[in-house]
Amino acid sequence: LAKTTQPISMDSYEGQEVNITCSHNNIATNDYITWYQQFPSQGPRFIIQGYKTKVTNEVASLFIPADRKSSTLSLPRVSLSDTAVYYCLVGPHNTNAGKSTFGDGTTLTVKP
Amino acid sequence: NAGVTQTPKFRVLKTGQSMTLLCAQDMNHEYMYWYRQDPGMGLRLIHYSVGEGTTAKGEVPDGYNVSRLKKQNFLLGLESAAPSQTSVYFCASSRIRGDTEAFFGQGTRLTVV
Numbered sequence: 351l352a353k354t355t356q357p358i359s360m361d362s363y364e365g366q367e368v369n370i371t372c373s374h375n376n377i378a379t380n381d382y383i384t385w386y387q388q389f390p391s392q393g394p395r396f397i398i399q400g401y402k403t404k405v406t407n408e409v410a411s412l413f414i415p416a417d418r419k420s421s422t423l424s425l426p427r428v429s430l431s432d433t434a435v436y437y438c439l440v441g442p443h444n445t446n447a448g449k450s451t452f453g454d455g456t457t458l459t460v461k462p
Numbered sequence: 463n464a465g466v467t468q469t470p471k472f473r474v475l476k477t478g479q480s481m482t483l484l485c486a487q488d489m490n491h492e493y494m495y496w497y498r499q500d501p502g503m504g505l506r507l508i509h510y511s512v513g514e515g516t517t518a519k520g521e522v523p524d525g526y527n528v529s530r531l532k533k534q535n536f537l538l539g540l541e542s543a544a545p546s547q548t549s550v551y552f553c554a555s556s557r558i559r560g561d562t563e564a565f566f567g568q569g570t571r572l573t574v575v
Contacts (some may be wrong), residue, residue, distance in 0.1 A: 384563075393466075393552045393566025394505065423475075437504060453506035 354438045359450050359457040363385070368425045370456050372438030383414060383421045386437045388455070394437060425458075433460045464488050468553050475543045475574045477478035480520060483538040483570050485553030493556045494536040495520070495564070498549040505552060511536055543574045 355373040362368045374383070382401050386394035398405055399423070400412040411424040425432060435455040469484045485494065492513050497505040497520075507520030509528040517528045526546060527539045536555075540547060550571050556564040 386564075391569070393554070393569055394564075395566070396563040399563070452506070454502075454504045 353452050356436075356438055356453060356456045357388075358454065359386055359459070361459050361461060362428055363461050364429055365427050366457060368428050368460075370425075370436055370438075370458070372423070373420045374438070377440050378394045378419050378442075379438050380442050382442070383387050383412065383418075384421045384439045385412065386408070386439065386452075387433045388437065394452075397436075408458045412445075428458075428460045431459065432462060434458060436451055466555055466565050466567040468551075469521050470562055470570060472567065472571050473573070475572065476541075477544060477574060478484060479543050480539070480541050481543065481572075482540075483551055483572075485536045485538070485567060486553040486557075487534055487536075487553075487558075487565070489557035489565065490533070491557055491565075492533075492552075493558075493564075494530065496526070496536065496538045497552045497553045497554065498522065498547075499552060499569075500549050508538065543572075544560075545574045548572060548574045 382399055384399040387397050388394040398407055398410050398412045400414055402414050402418060405412045412424045415443040435457050437452050437455040466487045475481055478554045488544045495510040496508040498508055506522045508526050509517055509520050509523055511517045511530040514530055514533040517530055529537045552569050553567045554564040
């Protein structure tokens, strides 16, 4: 299983763009990269998933360089409600949540 | 559409007692999972199932048993609870292929005294 490394915490202010980078040096050829968000006392919630280059949805963008050894979750114009823990997971596409390791995540604090 | 529902939401057990946590999903998902989350840490996979009648061990399976008799239900059992099993337990489900988005329940907060 690919091990992931993320910053433990990050601070930002409302309206700013936040970029959270995840390192996964031993990512396998068939591994996808998935990001989840977790609020206190709730289960994680899927944000975005990608394999290479760039993926964008209504919530975030995911940037993956050619060597795929890292990825960056980009949250545009964050608000106070984006304060949460963000997890980067790496694993096979069709068994991602079962075979991937969550790690300790990145605690993002958005300040007014 | 309820998604993933966990029962109960809270429970206090005495050491040595047994209990079963129930997870139900109404999305016809093949895969189901049980995780535990200790304070300030990420989720660790206990057991998972790739279909009705099948189960497999995850990262931290010791002290737990599971059953998947029906596709929509995944049960997690503690035969003899220990204080080290005090944690928040999350159930999740996902489709077998296509997207791999996992849907999580709201969690069960278990305290073993």
